[in-house]
Amino acid sequence: MLDKIKDFASTFFVTGDPLIYGADVSIALTMIAILFVLTYYKKWGWLWKEWLTTVDHKKIGIMYLISSLLMLFRGGVDALLMRAQLALPNVEFLNAEHYNAVFTTHGTIMILFMAMPMMFALFNMVVPLQLGARDVAYPFLNALSFWLFFMGAMLFNLSFVIGGSPDAGWLSYPPLSEMSSSPGVGQNFYIWGIQISGIGSLATGINFMVTILKMRAPGMKMMKMPLFSWSVLSSCVMIIFAFPILTVTLALLFLDRFLGAHFFTLDGGGNPMMYVNLIWMWGHPEVYIVVIPAFGIFSEIVSVFSKKKVFGYKSMVFSMMLISVLSFFTWVHHFFTMGAGADVNAFFAISTMAIGIPTGVKVFNWLFTMFRGRIQMKQPMLWTLAFIPCFVVGGATGVMLAVAPADYQYHNSYFLIAHFHQVLIGGVVFGYLAGIYYWWPKLFGFKLDERLGKWAFWLWNIGFYLCFMPQYALGFMGMTRRVYTYGWDMGWAPYNIVSTVGAFMMGIGFIFQVWQISYSIKKGDRDLTGDTWGGRTLEWSIPSPPPVYNFAVVPEVKEQDAWWDMKEKGLDKIRPDHYEPIHMPKNSSIPFIMSVFWFVAGFGFVFGWMWMAVPGMIGVFGCLIARSFSYDTDYYIPAEEVRETELALRGNV
Amino acid sequence: MAQPTQGHDAHGHEAHGSLKQYVIGFLLSIVLTIIPIVLVMNHVFEKTATIVIIMVLAVMQFLIQLVFFMHLREGEKPRYNVMALILGVFIVFVIVAGSMWIMGFNSMVQ
Amino acid sequence: MAQTAAAGHADHGHDHHEDHEGLKVLGFWIFLVTDCILFGTLFATYMVLRTHYDGGPTGAELFEMPGVIAETFILLTSSFTSGLATLAMHQGKVKSLINWLIVTAVLGAAFIGLEVNEFINLAHEGATISRSAFLSAFFTLVGTHGLHVSIGLGWMVGLMFQLKRRGITAVTKRKVTTVSLYWHFLDVIWIFLLTVVYLMGVM
Amino acid sequence: MGKTKWLSRLKVLLTAAMTMVLLSGCSDKFIVLDPKGPVAETQQKLIIISVILCAIVVIPVLALLAFIVYRYRDTPDNKSPYKPDWHDSKLLETIWWGIPIIIIGILGAYTVRDTYALAKPKVAADTKPLVIQVTSLDWKWLFTYPDQKIATVNYVQIPAGVPVHFQMTSDAPMNSFWVPQLGGQAYTMPGMAMQLWLQADQPGEYYGTGANFSGKEFAHMRFQVEAKPQAEFNEWAKGIASGPNAALTKEGYQELAKPGSVEKPVFYSSYPPELFDEIVDKNGGSYMEHGGNPHKAGEPEAGKSEGTTGGGSNHDMSHMNMGK
Ligand code: HEA
Ligand code: HEA
Numbered sequence A: 001m002l003d004k005i006k007d008f009a010s011t012f013f014v015t016g017d018p019l020i021y022g023a024d025v026s027i028a029l030t031m032i033a034i035l036f037v038l039t040y041y042k043k044w045g046w047l048w049k050e051w052l053t054t055v056d057h058k059k060i061g062i063m064y065l066i067s068s069l070l071m072l073f074r075g076g077v078d079a080l081l082m083r084a085q086l087a088l089p090n091v092e093f094l095n096a097e098h099y100n101a102v103f104t105t106h107g108t109i110m111i112l113f114m115a116m117p118m119m120f121a122l123f124n125m126v127v128p129l130q131l132g133a134r135d136v137a138y139p140f141l142n143a144l145s146f147w148l149f150f151m152g153a154m155l156f157n158l159s160f161v162i163g164g165s166p167d168a169g170w171l172s173y174p175p176l177s178e179m180s181s182s183p184g185v186g187q188n189f190y191i192w193g194i195q196i197s198g199i200g201s202l203a204t205g206i207n208f209m210v211t212i213l214k215m216r217a218p219g220m221k222m223m224k225m226p227l228f229s230w231s232v233l234s235s236c237v238m239i240i241f242a243f244p245i246l247t248v249t250l251a252l253l254f255l256d257r258f259l260g261a262h263f264f265t266l267d268g269g270g271n272p273m274m275y276v277n278l279i280w281m282w283g284h285p286e287v288y289i290v291v292i293p294a295f296g297i298f299s300e301i302v303s304v305f306s307k308k309k310v311f312g313y314k315s316m317v318f319s320m321m322l323i324s325v326l327s328f329f330t331w332v333h334h335f336f337t338m339g340a341g342a343d344v345n346a347f348f349a350i351s352t353m354a355i356g357i358p359t360g361v362k363v364f365n366w367l368f369t370m371f372r373g374r375i376q377m378k379q380p381m382l383w384t385l386a387f388i389p390c391f392v393v394g395g396a397t398g399v400m401l402a403v404a405p406a407d408y409q410y411h412n413s414y415f416l417i418a419h420f421h422q423v424l425i426g427g428v429v430f431g432y433l434a435g436i437y438y439w440w441p442k443l444f445g446f447k448l449d450e451r452l453g454k455w456a457f458w459l460w461n462i463g464f465y466l467c468f469m470p471q472y473a474l475g476f477m478g479m480t481r482r483v484y485t486y487g488w489d490m491g492w493a494p495y496n497i498v499s500t501v502g503a504f505m506m507g508i509g510f511i512f513q514v515w516q517i518s519y520s521i522k523k524g525d526r527d528l529t530g531d532t533w534g535g536r537t538l539e540w541s542i543p544s545p546p547p548v549y550n551f552a553v554v555p556e557v558k559e560q561d562a563w564w565d566m567k568e569k570g571l572d573k574i575r576p577d578h579y580e581p582i583h584m585p586k587n588s589s590i591p592f593i594m595s596v597f598w599f600v601a602g603f604g605f606v607f608g609w610m611w612m613a614v615p616g617m618i619g620v621f622g623c624l625i626a627r628s629f630s631y632d633t634d635y636y637i638p639a640e641e642v643r644e645t646e647l648a649l650r651g652n653v
Numbered sequence B: 001m002a003q004p005t006q007g008h009d010a011h012g013h014e015a016h017g018s019l020k021q022y023v024i025g026f027l028l029s030i031v032l033t034i035i036p037i038v039l040v041m042n043h044v045f046e047k048t049a050t051i052v053i054i055m056v057l058a059v060m061q062f063l064i065q066l067v068f069f070m071h072l073r074e075g076e077k078p079r080y081n082v083m084a085l086i087l088g089v090f091i092v093f094v095i096v097a098g099s100m101w102i103m104g105f106n107s108m109v110q
Numbered sequence C: 001m002a003q004t005a006a007a008g009h010a011d012h013g014h015d016h017h018e019d020h021e022g023l024k025v026l027g028f029w030i031f032l033v034t035d036c037i038l039f040g041t042l043f044a045t046y047m048v049l050r051t052h053y054d055g056g057p058t059g060a061e062l063f064e065m066p067g068v069i070a071e072t073f074i075l076l077t078s079s080f081t082s083g084l085a086t087l088a089m090h091q092g093k094v095k096s097l098i099n100w101l102i103v104t105a106v107l108g109a110a111f112i113g114l115e116v117n118e119f120i121n122l123a124h125e126g127a128t129i130s131r132s133a134f135l136s137a138f139f140t141l142v143g144t145h146g147l148h149v150s151i152g153l154g155w156m157v158g159l160m161f162q163l164k165r166r167g168i169t170a171v172t173k174r175k176v177t178t179v180s181l182y183w184h185f186l187d188v189i190w191i192f193l194l195t196v197v198y199l200m201g202v203m
Numbered sequence D: 001m002g003k004t005k006w007l008s009r010l011k012v013l014l015t016a017a018m019t020m021v022l023l024s025g026c027s028d029k030f031i032v033l034d035p036k037g038p039v040a041e042t043q044q045k046l047i048i049i050s051v052i053l054c055a056i057v058v059i060p061v062l063a064l065l066a067f068i069v070y071r072y073r074d075t076p077d078n079k080s081p082y083k084p085d086w087h088d089s090k091l092l093e094t095i096w097w098g099i100p101i102i103i104i105g106i107l108g109a110y111t112v113r114d115t116y117a118l119a120k121p122k123v124a125a126d127t128k129p130l131v132i133q134v135t136s137l138d139w140k141w142l143f144t145y146p147d148q149k150i151a152t153v154n155y156v157q158i159p160a161g162v163p164v165h166f167q168m169t170s171d172a173p174m175n176s177f178w179v180p181q182l183g184g185q186a187y188t189m190p191g192m193a194m195q196l197w198l199q200a201d202q203p204g205e206y207y208g209t210g211a212n213f214s215g216k217e218f219a220h221m222r223f224q225v226e227a228k229p230q231a232e233f234n235e236w237a238k239g240i241a242s243g244p245n246a247a248l249t250k251e252g253y254q255e256l257a258k259p260g261s262v263e264k265p266v267f268y269s270s271y272p273p274e275l276f277d278e279i280v281d282k283n284g285g286s287y288m289e290h291g292g293n294p295h296k297a298g299e300p301e302a303g304k305s306e307g308t309t310g311g312g313s314n315h316d317m318s319h320m321n322m323g324k
């Protein structure tokens, strides 16, 4: 009996490495600390009522933000581990298996559990406020999306200490990811972690799409909508078309592994290339899903901090929509070298390059928004200014990759790694950071410290170029991606060491940001006006942080920059003479509970334990039924209470 | 909660449909199902022609259901559902046709 | 500003529900579009793998058309009866609404019964999901549709209880509307399954 | 006045960038830019063209950014014009939709030209290419020479100046066969026989590597490519065949295919002639068109429209070849 347990434990828990034990210990300690603090300060009820069951988009946004920053840390630690291992030839810091697991989790976490939730954080924190809405279209579903993401991410991260991490690359190409080559549970963690959070992402896509189409304040025609909301719409369009493909692809891979089906196996007539084909049909739109909202953020910031109306609004909108449609026509550029033929390659090379055109238009429009403006070098603007050169160069190397015959030389080399980090960090990370700096005062009521922010900014930027420019050179020197070590013979060492130094500089930059946040919580500039930066859009017309109902009275929009327009016309000081009761959704515990059931079911499927998976799924359906039968889902905030809240927040009514 | 922008004029013409509509739709779809079955079971035309014909009939049936059962043409404007559907069907076409084109080179001909 | 607020709240309760339920129907439409993509991906996989028999049975050898044709007409009819249910709903007839839903659900159950039967027969002939890539694709595509139909059945049953208890309200109205949209949608998917999998399979 | 200064600055920048590219092209560490065969040469030219074309927009954009940020920064004594409502210009918008379109047009034309050019082997009618079959295994490369009847592991010798027709497959997770100085890579995939045409113009030693991650020991999947004059190559092949090397048997292959890496090159005096075809067939090769004509490989064929309805009837199958 005891032996059995021991046996089980040694396969169940990941063992054999001080790194893992260290992680185990720190995870356990953190858990105990959190439990202790919550109990000691009697915060359990607060946690449950205010956060776990909330359907308020602002709180959900904050929870997304916290989780995504944690994931940035986890993914970043992975990155630094990799860079440490690659710093010099023949380093034995990580062995091959660990290295493979680390780059797999790094890629997966950064894109699916860092970039996606950070994007959803911004969607949630900003879109309803910008549209003049009281919440998203489906607040309940919104909470469910968050908890699905969260549980998916937890399940995925659990693989580090239980069962073993996936190690077949962030897109898990079969047959490497099939039972025949990856018999462990790591791949199952990968599949279920992404699958569960993917359902959440799909729901968010639908939710925000409807919110934007239907919940705009009166008078806000589509062509008067702020560009960030437009970018969210175009991102959502891609989400709803791309994510079902991911769901199916992973489900098929799971059927292969679980039921012995033969979609992508070596034997039985399976065709691994079909997986590659399908996963990129999602994967390519996915990278635009994350970058387009960043474009929206830059559009807002450039205009506000140049104190000038955004240039070429219409072509900004048009180019975003064009990118989202075009992004479904380029997927083959990720496997030009799989021999699909000259016709296929020629078509997809051209369609890929074509995306550079609308993207370029956006760049020019940003430049000309600044042209004849007055540029204020505040933090959000700094990141925006850093984004432009970085993204333009990264985009241009993307165009070089799109030249199909040349891609035969770049594919799977460090040139590619450098390309996509340049667009992902320069575009996505810089963009979201800019957005966080920009909207932080709105959500929390205080600014983030400028001085520490500048340090972080320069460390990130210098670190970035040090880290990734040498990688282009390494690509030309024939260094392929995903090698855990290399020899002295090829002359790669000097470039790699520079790259590692750069990576650690970015890590220090991140530490500065953590410091900056904790410092500003205590000492940051309080913002009492609600309009920190001299904003142009509706979110700046309400107090910071906004009350639960956002807008005591839903504003009427006349112009594209609605708030700017109101300020110019002197309408901003006018207070309504009376208030109406406000209709609000009630908190619900179902999203959280249902996601826990998903977690349980997912965990069961990972280990093939039907006794766990089946009850988990029954729980999920039970929650659905419970929701369907509950009719008491909303309430009214009395007019008097609204009046009092406004009085307290604005000081004058 | 917040006021949906285009919510207010929706009451007049909601998507209802009439018995007549349903019956016509039903009859049409039965006919459109019988034809391909007969064509295939009795080998009326040669293969490619049959494939083309039955695909066209399936698409027609799809449209019939959309119009007569799902009342696609009714409802408030702008019809975001129609736009989403058209784009969705287009993407489905891209997925299926694209996969076949790309993967075609390693699929055996029957 | 004040004016719109007043308009929005003129008759609170009813107005809001109406708007909100409309909002949910749009969301459901978009969900159906995503489901379209989901099936599209499965169709793409099937199209690519449909000749990969790995020496095992082919579609022409396996498919029993009489059963499939019966399934088709049953599902078609159920799509029609679910339409009649919504019609009854708009005329405010709860009884007839529930009855038509029952008819629909019974037809749906018959469809599922036939399909399960078909699958069992196939398995007996050794044609299981792990036999060949073709069969993997076949079972997954057809099975996913069957799973959708089964979920729709459960949903309808739940809805009947709610209708009994609450009658026709803005909320139940929306629920009936969405479930019948779902049902018509599954019918459409089946037509393509019939055409692409079965008819083209036996040709 | 300001304009000309601007332009001259741009020129300086451009030349600087160009020299950098060219310089790095000459350095022998940058093997991708140091081609030793016609395919790699075409690709290198294309790389340079694409760099120049991208630079034509990217450099002005960067310069413009620097200029605008400097000129319009928000300082109290900044005298440059401030037009907060200026947000539209048909002319400007046309320019920046137009320029990228033109550039992409040009780049696209080059791309398409070379895509088709490289799909067809560059073989003069009278030369007979050497066929080498490549199998990627966990985690090593097996090369079999159907004409010379020998086999090698992690080492491949080719005659210089002769086009080599690599037929590639995998009996393990996918990999990618890459010899940067001879030409770009192509995947080795189970159940398929991919084609890659490479040629070394001069004798020499070239770096070869697996480029697609295939599991634990992937980092060790390197191989050496040696180009020798034809006569020496013939000699070498004969030596391998008649030398003391063991023969690769079917059982030997099973052993070789087991996961593990191989430190030093291995040579076999012979191998079962049908080995490659068996490997392809075993992993699903039967789903591909048989008997493509290698000399037509890659020629785009008519009939792509059929591909969209008939499960990929018969277009482009010529890319594939069963090595028969
Ligand atoms: C946010 C993420 C993001 C973004 C925005 C992009 C943008 C682009 N990407 Fe990138 N890409 C990735 C993330 C991203 N990519 C990732 C993660 C991978 C690898 C995944 C993996 O294998 O693991 C990848 C891989 C990848 C490949 C595959 C290479 C290979 O595997 O061999 C290719 C090939 O065509 C490519 C091309 C492009 C192009 C053409 C763009 C274009 O959209 C860029 C457009 C922008 C510009 C061009 C700059 C601005 C424009 C102007 C100033 C106008 C004028 C310019 C010209 C006329 C040139 N990318
Ligand atoms: C949004 C996406 C994103 C982001 C932000 C990043 C950020 C970084 N990435 Fe990543 N990367 C990917 C997406 C991303 N990456 C993807 C998709 C892959 C492909 C995976 C695959 O091949 O499957 C990849 C692969 C990849 C590789 C190639 C591995 C290989 O092929 O062998 C490398 C190597 O240098 C790398 C480096 C980095 C670095 C240095 C950062 C830096 O920006 C990180 C900055 C650092 C921090 C934010 C750290 C903060 C932490 C601390 C300060 C704590 C320090 C404590 C300790 C060290 C214990 N990444």
Ligand SMILES: [Cu+2]
Pocket (backbone or CB within 6 Å): A283, A284, A287, A330, A331, A333, A334
């Ligand atoms: Cu891409």
